[in-house]
Amino acid sequence: MERFGYWNKILHVDLTGGTTSVEEPGDAFYRKYGGGRGFIGHYLLKHVPEGADPLGPNNVLVFAPGVLTGAPVPGAGRHSVGARSPLSGGFGEAEAGGFWGSELKRAGWDAIVVHGASASPVYLWINEDKVEIRDASHLWGKVTGDVEEAIHADLGDPRIRVAQIGPAGENLVRFANVANDLNEFAGRSGMGAVMGSKKLKAIAVRGKTPVRIFDQRALLAISKWVSNTVDQVHRGFHEYGTGGAMQGKSLDGGIPTLNYRLGTFEGTDKVDAIAIKEEVRIDMGACFACSVRCKKVVQIEMREEDAGVTRKGVKVAVDPQHRYRVDPKYGGPEYESLASLGTNLGVDDIVAVCKSNEICNMMGMDTISAGATVAWAMEAYEKGVLTPEDTDGVKLEFRDGDAVVQMLQMIARREGIGDLLAEGSQRAAAKIGQGSEDYLTTVKGMEMAMHDPRHMAGMRASYLLAPTGGDHMRQTGDKNGLRNQVGMCHFLAYDDDQTAQILNAVTGWGVDAAEMVATAHRGLTLARLFNMREGMTRADDCLPKRFSEDLPKHKGLTGEELEKIVTDYYVEQGWDPATGAPTRETVRALGIEADGVGLV
């Protein structure tokens, strides 16, 4: 049988034994799971023993592109990383763009499942079908930029794509991320800590074999539609990337401010994507095959004499206070980072925000959880629960961008109070108590993203029910649920028909709308089965106390309205309306009985 969109090759790596093997799961596997969350759910249920330590050798770490990843069409440059989460204890998953996922596909692999743990630092070198586990002692402790450079030098090819952890992942910071291409991140749910616990510093990939496409002409038509309509359809993303609407959000009373206590921040226009474009941006970057080019690249120099003009004629910014240099190789802040390291901390200092973002990127930390954890600590400091003695003299005050820069470095290295904050805000609050639990903005142990559910009704279900916890990517919806599996960007404005056209052009499967919904439900149900196996219940599908409080312009959310969202969602997914447990009928209808053995 001819195969399109996938190779029928899954790489398994056992770091304990230092061995690799190849699984050929068969064609039905790909159509059933799609990739991404589907693969992750399948492998976590299969290989992770119940109750396994997320940071122990029994956890598995899955790198999962989808069947679309690597196809030459805008948006298809994404992959997922999954494991049992060290933040939530449940289903962990994060998605990233860039080029690494498509490179893995071009090397002839559909996914990597990493088992066990190495005794000493290693990295994986995948050169087409050749796989090598190599010593990484010389890379351990290095920041991401230096690691990529060293791997390119080691292997003699600057076109190698690298997914890796920074020092934060090595130090098991519970919200450490997995970086790829230096400026893309599988950010959420602590996947970098899992990688660090396995002593796996990086996965370097080089692939030269294009993904096979069933109908090139149909796929090209979609690509042309995107590039011909950028001005009409994707102009906002193309010009600003994310964060171009922050002033509107602030006017609306919904921008996270001072740990989600206010919805309006007077300095929003100093740290939004418009300010970034006007003051510090030197370029826009893109992911694999994408003509939207929504990724900001910022550069700031400490002194005028170092600034100059870029090759494209853009004047490089200078820090007016001569404090920080921000290296363009680490990209630039997305909306989430502008809000989590800016408005929500009361910081209107664009240089400090960009520096904070760069530190998170080079040290390998999720900007959302890092910023939200600092916000929690700043409120604790404001209320006297944390004192200068606790913080090694750092004045953890809202509005102080320099304190944020300092604290992020301490967290990544687990220095001083950084060691406590590296555990994430929920564990830190449990440790220090004194009412600091009331300042939390976590769901299932993971810090919520920067969209206030009191302001944005559409975010309520996402935060309540995303299997990973406080996740904003509307992971619960069918449309985005599917995209998280097959490897498609949420920002591409494809409608359902176009998504089906893309899937069918790549795979030749002939999927229809009903099958796409079933695929999304399958991924979400696998994640739900895993969470319930690890002890989560309906009681975990709730928002923290903070969101029951009123904002100046928006009412707090009542338990009753949130419970209704939860129940309606359970019913929509075919789960028990009272408990949220996937029913036997649903598991059978989705064809995942083997994954759910003993769980339904």
Place this chain on the structure above:
Amino acid sequence: MPHTRANSSIVVRLTLFADLRRLLPNGHEGPLTITLPPGSTVADLMASASVPPDEDVTIGINGDQGARDSVLADDDEVVFFSPMEGG
């Protein structure tokens, strides 16, 4: 110093942000300068600027939040934001 105009019209400046910039005329970077009859509202401005009436917009008038029925005055700075955000 305010512009001197006949009482039969007001002039406002409209800036479209984020995703709404797709509604700008081809090749136009904005802001748009739009002449309206006195007493015009934001809804009238939307119609004049070809912003669909059902478009989800946040409205700012001279830095404060406005509404579709807000009455505009000469020299007003109006901004429209879409709720687009993300990752």
